Amino acid sequence: xxxxxxxxxxxxxxxxxxxxxxxxxxxxxxxxxxxxxxxxxxxxxxxxxxxxxxxxxxxxxxxxxxxxxxxxxxxxxxxxxxxxxxxxxxxxxxxxxxxxxxxxxxxxxxxxxxxxxxxxxxxxxxxxxxxxxxxxxxxxxxxxxxxxxxxxxxxxxxxxxxxxxxxxxxxxxxxxxxxxxxxxxxxxxxxxxxxxxxxxxxxxxxxxxxxxxxxxxxxxxxx
Numbered sequence: 001x002x003x004x005x006x007x008x009x010x011x012x013x014x015x016x017x018x019x020x021x022x023x024x025x026x027x028x029x030x031x032x033x034x035x036x037x038x039x040x041x042x043x044x045x046x047x048x049x050x051x052x053x054x055x056x057x058x059x060x061x062x063x064x065x066x067x068x069x070x071x072x073x074x075x076x077x078x079x080x081x082x083x084x085x086x087x088x089x090x091x092x093x094x095x096x097x098x099x100x101x102x103x104x105x106x107x108x109x110x111x112x113x114x115x116x117x118x119x120x121x122x123x124x125x126x127x128x129x130x131x132x133x134x135x136x137x138x139x140x141x142x143x144x145x146x147x148x149x150x151x152x153x154x155x156x157x158x159x160x161x162x163x164x165x166x167x168x169x170x171x172x173x174x175x176x177x178x179x180x181x182x183x184x185x186x187x188x189x190x191x192x193x194x195x196x197x198x199x200x201x202x203x204x205x206x207x208x209x210x211x212x213x214x215x216x217x218x219x220x221x222x223x
Contacts, residue, residue: 001045140177
């Protein structure tokens with residue numbers, strides 16, 4: 001299930017998200033379907049116990065309802081609540097994924113995929129946060145000349161979030177509001193530290209376990 005969740009997350013972030021701005025309603029609907037399916041798969045894949053499944057299902061149901069209401073109605077208030085609901089659901093999945101990845105159990109390919117999913121979920125958490133800040137404080141982000149920021153489209157901020165987390169910083173979107181700048185600094189630090197320290201450690205432990213297993217197999221065959 002983690003592989004399916006990671007695959008859907010990549011499709012949502014890198015395919016349907018960027019291709020479904022407000023002027024393409026069909027792709028926006030498809031994006032909504034993928035987003036809804038992603039949340040459902042996330043609950044099935046990661047909620048370990050009954051009480052957490054119930055809590056996650058409630059949060060996911062609210063997030064899906066808000067997404068479709070915002071897609072169909074398109075009011076400013078619904079857009080804001082859509083982003084708040086999506087942020088809450090993404091935070092829940094981030095906590096569940098990190099719990100599965102870094103609990104004291106043997107490192108597997110499943111955990112490595114989970115660590116990559118957590119990285120993308122972190123970028124999504126910051127993207128929804130930036131979007132909410134822009135909706136609450138219009139003008140919190142400035143853009144380069146000729147670039148028009150679509151405040152109601154989270155994928156604009158997801159693009160900015162991933163550029164910030166990978167410390168690329170193209171400069172076409174810039175944080176102006178103090179709260180936005182604080183989040184940008186925090187995300188930059190996470191982007192620098194998370195891949196080499198957390199993902200790198202998991203990959204090293206997984207590779208060490210594989211090499212150790214092969215060594216034991218070789219010893220057994222030698223005997």
